[in-house]
């Protein structure tokens with residue numbers, strides 16, 4: 001699979017502030033990429049550089065194999081953008097607004113295209129003015145606008161942060177429904193949103209992409225998975241802890257927790273063999289997967305440790 005976007009060794013400072021030190025990543029065509037970082041990490045700056053709205057100090061960016069140049073860039077013909085605070089003409093209906101955008105960008109067969117976009121984002125082609133829209137409806141209209149020119153790459157800056165849970169849910173479903181039709185790059189600091197729909201995740205911290213991989217691989221590399229056993233009583237829990245001593249094991253009350261990296265099946269069979277040998281029958285055994293939030297903390301913790309070393 002080829003990469004729709006490549007960002008190579010990009011650096012950016014504002015005055016004496018080094019925002020991006022060496023950002024390097026690519027996005028395979030057709031995937032949904034969650035771009036994660038704390039406030040001020042440089043997500044918006046990176047996206048603006050991909051759109052040619054900001055000039056990198058060093059490094060190169062390509063979209064669809066073409067280099068992005070600062071200013072009027074050809075690559076924006078295949079890129080759609082939903083800014084963090086999209087601005088609309090409130091007195092227009094969504095169809096009127098999309099018609100205006102389509103005229104400005106010279107889109108053919110406007111009527112069919114607008115009807116298709118409104119249908120895709122679940123907005124009615126009626127006389128309701130944007131003024132009365134909820135934030136969620138405005139975000140969906142923003143997506144319709146960003147998709148108007150049938151882009152190959154859709155960039156969304158913090159698209160869910162201003163939405164309530166129901167609006168977020170709807171919006172994430174809409175983004176997920178675009179999978180396969182358009183490659184999506186969206187930034188957020190809501191990690192559960194990334195976990196729900198992304199194929200790949202990039203974690204931006206300290207001016208670098210500290211991790212960039214599929215969720216499965218991030219779990220493998222950084223996730224500290226746990227297996228939680230419940231025993232009949234405290235004494236059995238202590239015996240269980242001793243039986244499992246070669247593993248990273250803790251006991252508290254009747255609960256014994258084993259923390260492991262890597263393969264669940266291999267670890268659980270090791271546990272079961274040790275329990276059988278010690279003649280211990282647990283009341284329950286449960287697998288607990290790390291959340292992306294735990295992985296994020298692990299990644300930025302590793303970055304700090306490397307920095308301090």
Ligand SMILES: Nc1ncnc2c1ncn2[C@@H]1O[C@H](COP(=O)(O)OP(=O)(O)OP(=O)(O)O)[C@@H](O)[C@H]1O
Nearest residue numbers: 014015019037038039040041042043044045046189
């Ligand atoms: N035009 C500018 N001039 C000076 N500093 C800037 C400019 N644009 C961004 N910055 C600074 O660069 C840093 C990164 O900002 P950026 O908006 O890219 O971060 P972000 O990860 O998108 O954060 P947020 O989640 O808060 O939007 C911030 O410290 C910001 O103040």
